[in-house]
Amino acid sequence: MGRKRLPESADGRPTVHTVAARAGVSIASASRVLNGVGGSPETIRKVRAAAAEVGYVPNAIARSLQSQRTGLVALAVEDIGNPVYVAMMRAIEAVVADSGRQLLVHATGGRIDNETALLRRLANRYVDGMIISPIRVTDDHLAALVDSPVPVVVVGQLGADAPVDNVRTDSRQGVALAVEHLVATGRRRIGFVNGPLDTVPGAVRDAGFRAALARHGIDLDEDLVEVGDFQYAAGRAATERLLARARPDALLCANDLIAVGALHALLAAGRRVPEDVALVGMDDTELARMMFPQLSSVSLGSAERGRRAAELLLQRIADPALPPRREQVPPSLVVRASSGAPLPSPRPAGDPFSGPSTGAASAVTTDPAPAAGPPADPASGPVGTPPSHPSSEGASS
Amino acid sequence: MGRKRLPESADGRPTVHTVAARAGVSIASASRVLNGVGGSPETIRKVRAAAAEVGYVPNAIARSLQSQRTGLVALAVEDIGNPVYVAMMRAIEAVVADSGRQLLVHATGGRIDNETALLRRLANRYVDGMIISPIRVTDDHLAALVDSPVPVVVVGQLGADAPVDNVRTDSRQGVALAVEHLVATGRRRIGFVNGPLDTVPGAVRDAGFRAALARHGIDLDEDLVEVGDFQYAAGRAATERLLARARPDALLCANDLIAVGALHALLAAGRRVPEDVALVGMDDTELARMMFPQLSSVSLGSAERGRRAAELLLQRIADPALPPRREQVPPSLVVRASSGAPLPSPRPAGDPFSGPSTGAASAVTTDPAPAAGPPADPASGPVGTPPSHPSSEGASS
DNA sequence: CCGATTGCTGTAAACGTTTCCGGGGAGTCT
DNA sequence: AGACTCCCCGGAAACGTTTACAGCAATCGG
CATH class of the missing domain: 3.40.50.2300 (Response regulator)
Known part of the structure; x- marks a missing residue:
């Protein structure tokens, strides 16, 4: 009672100043203690107590403005209802979480204006980086991608010479x-x-x-x-x-x-x-x-593409000077x-049509889990990755 | 050439200062022009030109620090792979987009620490509000919900007296x-x-x-x-x-x-x-x-719950002083x-067991689209809402 | 022709953090 | 005891915006 009013934020929430004043130290000391760096035992005690009393919670926006990073990464896809994006998201999430960041997902609904708006909004520092899987690409869009203030990796086909990190498949x-x-x-x-x-x-x-x-x-x-x-x-x-x-x-x-x-x-x-x-x-x-x-x-290879895209993104965040890279799954x-x-009546095995191939070096596998029988969890984990050593059989034409 | 080096941000990107210096005006004028408020024709021209030349894009974080809002809303669910959350998300998205905000989704994977971390991170000003649908709730968790610096709406069961906006079903x-x-x-x-x-x-x-x-x-x-x-x-x-x-x-x-x-x-x-x-x-x-x-x-009623939750959230963002509300679908x-x-051999219709009811006032509907026949797009749009006028048939006991 | 209004401009103060830097006290080594 | 190191502290300057405020010129009305 009778206590002088403590400084506080516009909406009445405590700030570092509130805590510092209450603890009788400078904001510098308060900040240091709250970040766990430095401070004498006595100062630490006082600041901790003050923070607890006023219910201090730091303003992440202000912190980001200072530190130039948010610890957030975004993924923009057309439709989260499509399980292919779920698989991709899970793979990305795993990598991103490992780096101590959090993944946010945005569904664009295929509306390209929405996607561009997202780029202009999110990519302008709300997130440290962004993975985007567009299904339509316009020049305008591409331009927004290229000069995003924040690293962007594209999953999917993109103009051959676009200077953007890119993970694609064929x-x-x-x-x-x-x-x-x-x-x-x-x-x-x-x-x-x-x-x-x-x-x-x-x-x-x-x-x-x-x-x-x-x-x-x-x-x-x-x-x-x-x-x-x-x-x-x-x-x-x-x-x-x-x-x-x-x-x-x-x-x-x-x-x-x-x-x-x-x-x-x-x-x-x-x-x-x-x-x-x-x-x-x-x-x-x-x-x-x-x-x-x-x-x-x-x-x-959606999961694999997601994983690679996430790795590319993290590398670029770490070193923005990297040249643009392209990977293919x-x-x-x-x-x-x-x-x-x-x-019932197929042509015999010697069928002339079964010979010529696409020149594809990719694998054809037969899923071991048939529709009947007691299979061993055919759908456990995020989409079992296909065999990674493609046989070159049939690669003649 | 020989031009004095313009002020720029730490990572070399232009800031308002860069633009202002280049246009030969103050940062205040530059900011005003860039926000489309005020400025003489000549100033507008110069600032626009300068901004275009240096490729200025505003730093949203700094803007948010000043304006105390981000225009972002988050949804946290356990698993985006579950279509029920997709339906909920679509409903929320529609409402949120109408308000000119963007929706971000985070999959917590049911890990409660993850959810709490998200609350402490995102809710601390990165977003203007948050909808969260937890499947496990601890006291710690609840505490984090209650004193979130930012409005939070919970979808799902919650302790009866928790002072948090809440949309549930039975x-x-x-x-x-x-x-x-x-x-x-x-x-x-x-x-x-x-x-x-x-x-x-x-x-x-x-x-x-x-x-x-x-x-x-x-x-x-x-x-x-x-x-x-x-x-x-x-x-x-x-x-x-x-x-x-x-x-x-x-x-x-x-x-x-x-x-x-x-x-x-x-x-x-x-x-x-x-x-x-x-x-x-x-x-x-x-x-x-x-x-x-x-x-x-x-x-x-996932879509309906999502819609209501979004509305509750927007209302609370508009007026944080609102008392906590609870809705039920x-x-x-x-x-x-x-x-x-x-x-094949059911009991006759007079079956004593078919009489007693739960006292439920909820509807039982038969989906008009059978498995065969040419149905009219049974799955078009975001999960058709069930009939809204519940018949009270069978509600005797 | 002068005072009031209008419209534009620049200075400076926010927003809430982190961090650089210099000062000062306590301890240690010679 | 003096010089040196080490640690802790507070003041102040960032980070990049928006905006309140005041100064100033030009226009308008009387």
């Missing part, structure tokens, strides 16, 4: 792996359910699909190609449209969400999977293993029940 | 709805695959399950209860353990991820769903609709194929 080759597999198991009328063509992955996969078919000497029937967006509902709807006008014996989907939608459409239409129609997704998310039958899927195909069983 | 009643439904369709050996009992939802659901069975006069066979965690793999493993020692004719799962695991275990064990075993999940996520057969699920049951068909 989804064109991924598509080729899938087509090759389907052709090898005797499928000929291979359909493709894609995402929007004005997105980078959509465009690349479309081109890859056409090229792969051509390489196997198959004429593309445009009726077998459908486009939706990268979501479950759109995948289902697109597949229904496709089925209404064509009779594929295999279906490749641009991601696993679409593939799940396709599976529903197929079952609802009375087609058996894989007997009537073989189904292959992309991204090899946990969703693929959750389906019945379990889905074959092209792994684009090879795709691989994981074969499961949805495309496992060959057609 | 998952106990949700469990009751499911049990009632299963009993009404003639099931008697109802199993329960739960999450960890040391979590709030796990404990509540366990208690709710036991109470509901008792209310229907069914003795609980402990062999029919299993515990894992709230993930797919654990759900599958737990169900396999359960099936190895008991023969349920229905299975209630503490969330949809577990239910999907259970579905796999059941199919792998050769049980038909729903003919042999009826299956009901919880949370009514999009995953439930993605399964085949589609899963019945207890909706706990009623659960409802969505019946789909996985529990739709009654047992």
Whole structure:
């Protein structure tokens, strides 16, 4: 009572000044004690007591302004509902947490203005660095990336000469792996359910699909190609449209969400999977293993890409002068029940079409966990990484 | 050339001082122009030009220190891999974006220290507010919540008298709805695959399950209860353990991820769903609709809870003096194929067990989209909200 | 033609921290 | 005992903004 009013922040919360005044020391001493550096036993006692009494909690913003770092790292993806980003996020999180930082995620919803706004906002010092996986890229966008005040790593395709750290995969080759597999198991009328063509992955996969078919000497029937967006509902709807006008014996989907939608459409239409129609997704998310039958899927190494991106980012934060780097993670195909069983009357093994290959150096693996039987936790941990020593079999053409 | 070196920030980036010096005006004028408030035409021109030339981008941290706000809001959940949180996040995002703020998400992985650390870090001014959905709550944790320097809203059960904004549901009643439904369709050996009992939802659901069975006069066979965690793999493993020692004719799962695991275990064990075993999940996520057969699920109104939480948070940010409020969202049951068909030889309709009810005023709806047929995008948009006018049918006891 | 209003400008003080630096006291070595 | 080291302390200057305030010129009204 009668005590002189202590200095405090605008909203009434205690500051270092409050604590210092209460403890009868300077703010410098108070700050030192609160940071655990220096201070005599007596000073430490007094400051600790004062801090506890007033309920002092430091203002992280002010601290960051001084220290020029926040200890935060952000990840921006289109849609957290897509399990591929969840896998990527988990991998990133692990690396980031190891460095004592915290990861924040932002879903852009594919709206590019949103993404640019995020860059302008977050990257302007709210975070120490940022990993971003855009599905559309404009010049404006690219410019914002390049001169971000804070290190940025891009996961995904980017203009060849963009001076930005970049981790990518070759989804064109991924598509080729899938087509090759389907052709090898005797499928000929291979359909493709894609995402929007004005997105980078959509465009690349479309081109890859056409090229792969051509390489196997198959004429593309445009009726077998459908486009939706990268979501479950759109995948289902697109597949229904496709089925209404064509009779594929295999279906490749641009991601696993679409593939799940396709599976529903197929079952609802009375087609058996894989007997009537073989189904292959992309991204090899946990969703693929959750389906019945379990889905074959092209792994684009999302977890691995995430891990690498995080490492790149941390290195750049540590040394911003590093030259821009680019890393590539090879795709691989994981074969499961949805495309496992060959057609009842396949061509014999000597099939001329099963010979020529894409020139891909990537692995094709058969998932050991079948749909039935007591498997050993097929979905434990963040998406088991595919075998890392790609066999070069079939790399002739 | 020969120009005097302009002032710049420690890391070589331009600051307001740089721009001001270059434009030959004071920093005040520069700041005003850059914020679009005031300035003569000539000044505006000069400052704009200077800013463009040096590539000025404002330091958001410094701005926030001054303005006491960041325009950011955070959401902390256990696991973004769980679609229930995705639904919640989407609902929150919509509200938050409307207010011109951006939403950041952090996955705590259920590690409570992580959550507390996040509170101490983020909530100390990096964000304007925070929504948090803890599955475990300790006193320490609660204390951190209560005296967060920044508004916090909790989604989920919380001690009755905690002075924190809180949006909850009644998952106990949700469990009751499911049990009632299963009993009404003639099931008697109802199993329960739960999450960890040391979590709030796990404990509540366990208690709710036991109470509901008792209310229907069914003795609980402990062999029919299993515990894992709230993930797919654990759900599958737990169900396999359960099936190895008991023969349920229905299975209630503490969330949809577990239910999907259970579905796999059941199919792998050769049980038909729903003919042999009826299956009901919880949370009514999009995953439930993605399964085949589609899963019945207890909706706990995640999207609605998210929306309300966001509104509460924004209101509190606007007026921190508001008294703590608590809102409740009623659960409802969505019946789909996985529990739709009654047992081949059910008791007649006059079954004494189908009469007594839980006293629940919550809705039971039958999802109009069956597993087959050309449904109208059953999963479009962020999880269609369940019917909002709960019929009071069956609410007798 | 003079006083009042208007509009722009620059100086300086915030915002809440950390940290550099110089002063001073206590201890140790010669 | 004097010089040296070591440690602790407080004052003050950062970090990069925004903004209250006051000075000043120009315009306007009478």
